[in-house]
Amino acid sequence: MSIPVVDFGAYSLSQKDVADEQMRNLSEELKTAFTEVGFVFLKNTGITQEEVDRVMDISKKFFMQPDELKRPFSRKSFANNPNHGWVSLETERLNPRRPGDLKEAFNIASFHPDIKWPSGAVAAFQEIQKSFFLRCKELSLRVLRVMAYSLGLDPEVFLSTHRLIGTDENGTTLRSLYYPPVNSEKAKEGQLRCGEHSDYGSITLLFQSSEGLQVRRRSGEFIYAPCIPGTVLVNIADLVQRWTSDQFVSVLHRVLLPPVGESCTRQSLAFFVQPDDEALITCCDGSNKYPPVTAGAYLIERFNDSYGQS
Numbered sequence: 001m002s003i004p005v006v007d008f009g010a011y012s013l014s015q016k017d018v019a020d021e022q023m024r025n026l027s028e029e030l031k032t033a034f035t036e037v038g039f040v041f042l043k044n045t046g047i048t049q050e051e052v053d054r055v056m057d058i059s060k061k062f063f064m065q066p067d068e069l070k071r072p073f074s075r076k077s078f079a080n081n082p083n084h085g086w087v088s089l090e091t092e093r094l095n096p097r098r099p100g101d102l103k104e105a106f107n108i109a110s111f112h113p114d115i116k117w118p119s120g121a122v123a124a125f126q127e128i129q130k131s132f133f134l135r136c137k138e139l140s141l142r143v144l145r146v147m148a149y150s151l152g153l154d155p156e157v158f159l160s161t162h163r164l165i166g167t168d169e170n171g172t173t174l175r176s177l178y179y180p181p182v183n184s185e186k187a188k189e190g191q192l193r194c195g196e197h198s199d200y201g202s203i204t205l206l207f208q209s210s211e212g213l214q215v216r217r218r219s220g221e222f223i224y225a226p227c228i229p230g231t232v233l234v235n236i237a238d239l240v241q242r243w244t245s246d247q248f249v250s251v252l253h254r255v256l257l258p259p260v261g262e263s264c265t266r267q268s269l270a271f272f273v274q275p276d277d278e279a280l281i282t283c284c285d286g287s288n289k290y291p292p293v294t295a296g297a298y299l300i301e302r303f304n305d306s307y308g309q310s
């Protein structure tokens, strides 16, 4: 099955609320997608392609600077939130059995007043990233509400564990990714732009500038996700799979190197939604299929794998 496209217009950010019947329809469509594929394209969410382009443009300006100018913003250099900041090429391996990923990233994980923001040529960086973060937050809360409804749960049940998004007690992160030109013949053996992995938290919103993402089907085969301008690609991440006792599936995905002879770049924006650090994730059907885990501890464990500290 390919990735379904669902019209989210009835609950778009420009609507105050959603009518009961439309909520029922939407929740059925999302439930099918998240049960069978783990990924869905949402159209008419209220987040426009222009908003996405603005964030991609300012992020690209940052990435195009020499490394000396980017280094002061490195991930792990901010005491109040170690996940915030710039990640250089080949630093991270989302599949720990492969060499470092051929990508650069900038994580927006904190708005603490002590965070130092890029300035000069990218003076608007902080303002643009922050306003996009807040838009993604609003959309994510709506998607979580529809998800809870679709499972016959209290629609607020997921929201009650996502109250602190945008504070240092919640790991939700807006991540700009840049995949520079690459000569695929010169890459290390087995090296990819982004190794096979599933995401760690609740759900992820993804915005892409071009095709390149591959998603694993149940058969084990990887298929290309198309790039559909104006849509948001939403996928289930591992904590929601645990939470729903495997009813919603968190599936592997990756970004391959470009074909030999093609050195095209790629950009994407991922909004990784994470429950509040202290939230205890227990199977919502009461089954105990997975032992309870707190979201913050789980996230740290997963970071240790991808940065080679396990």
Ligand SMILES: O=C(O)CCC(=O)C(=O)O
Pocket (backbone or CB within 6 Å): 177, 194, 199, 206, 208, 212, 213, 253, 254, 255, 267, 268, 270
């Ligand atoms: O760049 C992409 O399209 C995918 C990135 C991704 O899956 C991730 O960073 O978790």
Ligand SMILES: [Fe+2]
Pocket (backbone or CB within 6 Å): 197, 198, 199, 253
């Ligand atoms: Fe991912």
